[in-house]
Amino acid sequence: GNSVTQMEGPVTLSxxxxxxxxxxxxxxxxxxxxxYVQYPGEGLQLLLKATKADDKGSNKGFEATYRKExxxxxxxxxxxxxxxxxxxxxxxxxxxGSNYKLTFGKGTLLTVNP
Amino acid sequence: DADVxxxxxxxxxxxxxxxxxxCSQTKGHDRMYWYRQDPGLGLRLIYxxxxxxxxxxxxxxxxxxxxxxxxxxxSLSLESAIPNQTALxxxxxxxxxQNTDTQYFGPGTRLTVL
Numbered sequence: 374g375n376s377v378t379q380m381e382g383p384v385t386l387s388x389x390x391x392x393x394x395x396x397x398x399x400x401x402x403x404x405x406x407x408x409y410v411q412y413p414g415e416g417l418q419l420l421l422k423a424t425k426a427d428d429k430g431s432n433k434g435f436e437a438t439y440r441k442e443x444x445x446x447x448x449x450x451x452x453x454x455x456x457x458x459x460x461x462x463x464x465x466x467x468x469x470g471s472n473y474k475l476t477f478g479k480g481t482l483l484t485v486n487p
Numbered sequence: 488d489a490d491v492x493x494x495x496x497x498x499x500x501x502x503x504x505x506x507x508x509x510c511s512q513t514k515g516h517d518r519m520y521w522y523r524q525d526p527g528l529g530l531r532l533i534y535x536x537x538x539x540x541x542x543x544x545x546x547x548x549x550x551x552x553x554x555x556x557x558x559x560x561x562s563l564s565l566e567s568a569i570p571n572q573t574a575l576x577x578x579x580x581x582x583x584x585q586n587t588d589t590q591y592f593g594p595g596t597r598l599t600v601l
Contacts, residue, residue: 377529405588407589409592414594415594415595416491416577416592416593416594416595417530417577417579417592418592419589419590419591422588422589424588462529462530466588474532474535474545475530475532475590477529477530477531478529479527479528479529480527480529
């Protein structure tokens with residue numbers, strides 16, 4: 374079956390530090406890959422996505438590249454801000470008949486201190 | 488106004504009570520989903536619906552039922568609530584078109600079963 378493994382948190386950084394949250398996946402075929410962000414007290418918001426190998430998704434200074442050879446989709450940001458404090462979820466959506474289903478990782482809590 | 492709304496936002500109830508959580512959307516999407524989020528487990532799919540007449544079980548449907556009253560409304564019921572159904576519940580929607588793999592989430596309902 375499909376699965377997503379992301380690094381366990383919590384991750385605590387100082388403002389302007391470099392962020393990497395690792396995500397690897399197992400899936401049949403060629404899934405679409407996503408990062409969702411959940412700010413305190415809110416629902417999940419789509420942060421970025423990539424639909425095929427070597428695609429780079431980017432948004433709000435965050436980036437992630439779809440690496441088929443390593444089955445990875447690591448999230449990076451060069452300089453984090455306090456406002457980036459949130460829970461980050463890596464997810465995949467399988468293609469074809471089961472493309473309704475998002476499979477999520479367990480989430481990584483990021484805290485950015487001033 | 489939010490595109491996906493959920494009511495109530497918070498609910499405390501007792502074991503054995505019947506509870507209904509409601510979801511409404513103004514995005515015009517055909518597909519709707521119910522997830523639950525538990526700490527350290529990510530999100531898990533309870534039920535999903537592709538249209539008013541098409542409702543399907545997700546990975547953890549036991550103890551839950553749903554009703555798709557209209558394209559814009561999808562309700563989740565707990566017929567007889569139990570403490571291990573204490574969780575954060577999210578409704579989500581997706582389109583049928585090119586971006587069908589992207590889901591849009593409501594703000595969540597925090598349910599506590601005593």
